[in-house]
Amino acid sequence: QKEVEQNSGPLSVPEGAIASLNCTYSDRGSQSFFWYRQYSGKSPELIMFIYSNGDKEDGRFTAQLNKASQYVSLLIRDSQPSDSATYLCAVGSSASKIIFGSGTRLSIRP
């Protein structure tokens, strides 16, 4: 079992809809959770982080964390073509390391 799992996609969402990206992790001792956006040919950009159970909202982005289910998600409301990118989930493990998932490719269709 991979430490951090994401569906590779591509996930295709119509413009204006909600894009939902999911991530599961195996280390129950994990305390910090991150979402990165990576455009083709660019380096990853940190867009959200969450440390507590529940929801955290920042503009059109909402991160959701459920530690009991070992599940973290990212919702993107009012999806725009500029949101088309690969989204990487990252988890701060109990071993003080950050483990990255393999990423989900998101495509917003006009």
Add this chain to the structure above:
Amino acid sequence: SAVISQKPSRDICQRGTSLTIQCQVDSQVTMMFWYRQQPGQSLTLIATANQGSEATYESGFVIDKFPISRPNLTFSTLTVSNMSPEDSSIYLCSVVTSGGSWEQYFGPGTRLTVT
């Protein structure tokens, strides 16, 4: 956050040669890391660059092949030694800023092609 620069941004090198990549941060940071990312793949951690001591390498990476220096809290280098075409990749410097959080930021990357 932190502003991170890397040099060079890209290079084409011949097999058997070595390339040193520099990473400069605009503020002191607690941790610096080096990653590799091959096209269409996720990030692979090469090592943690430790200030004033030897780097901590991940499984599959060794100091002879990827020597790392970190002379202070704002600068690190990664050398890719005795290169082969399999070393063609994007190399990314990453930092965790001070303050107890684990928010990690990435430099713009160095695109290396080995011919």
